[in-house]
Amino acid sequence: xxxxxxxxxxxxxxxxxxxxxxxxxxxxxxxxxxxxxxxxxxxxxxxxxxxxxxxxxxxxxxxxxxxxxxxxxxxxxxxxxxxxxxxxxxxxxxxxxxxxxxxxxxxxxxxxxxxxxxxxxxxxxxxxxxxxxxxxxxxxxxxxxxxxxxxxxxxx
Numbered sequence: 001x002x003x004x005x006x007x008x009x010x011x012x013x014x015x016x017x018x019x020x021x022x023x024x025x026x027x028x029x030x031x032x033x034x035x036x037x038x039x040x041x042x043x044x045x046x047x048x049x050x051x052x053x054x055x056x057x058x059x060x061x062x063x064x065x066x067x068x069x070x071x072x073x074x075x076x077x078x079x080x081x082x083x084x085x086x087x088x089x090x091x092x093x094x095x096x097x098x099x100x101x102x103x104x105x106x107x108x109x110x111x112x113x114x115x116x117x118x119x120x121x122x123x124x125x126x127x128x129x130x131x132x133x134x135x136x137x138x139x140x141x142x143x144x145x146x147x148x149x150x151x152x153x154x155x156x
């Protein structure tokens with residue numbers, strides 16, 4: 001019996017939990033963004049919750065009360081919001097392609113929005129990709145940006 005205690009199956013090693021944050025990491029996350037900028041730490045530049053259209057009632061309001069502009073690749077449906085910032089949502093139907101391509105189109109639109117927030121008016125905007133957007137397989141951020149800028153100019 002004593003010889004079995006040395007077998008690996010009976011050994012219980014305490015593994016360090018890699019998912020638990022260390023004290024240094026906790027301190028970095030608890031600090032406010034201005035302190036992080038001063039120390040040169042990376043700030044996440046993603047769309048915040050308030051910048052995204054999320055609720056069903058908001059989508060319903062945009063599609064019922066909103067106006068739209070379109071071109072061959074996408075359609076913008078928009079309506080004024082009573083906020084001090086724009087909100088955006090992107091819809092890409094399954095007809096357009098596989099999930100990798102659809103998610104790439106979403107990321108390109110969101111990245112363009114993130115980089116050019118000052119261009120967007122204070123509206124709730126839903127970007128709906130059309131069937132012809134299948135041709136955008138090798139599109140870059142600039143290509144999608146030009147298409148969106150054309151639609152934004154039509155909005156005004």
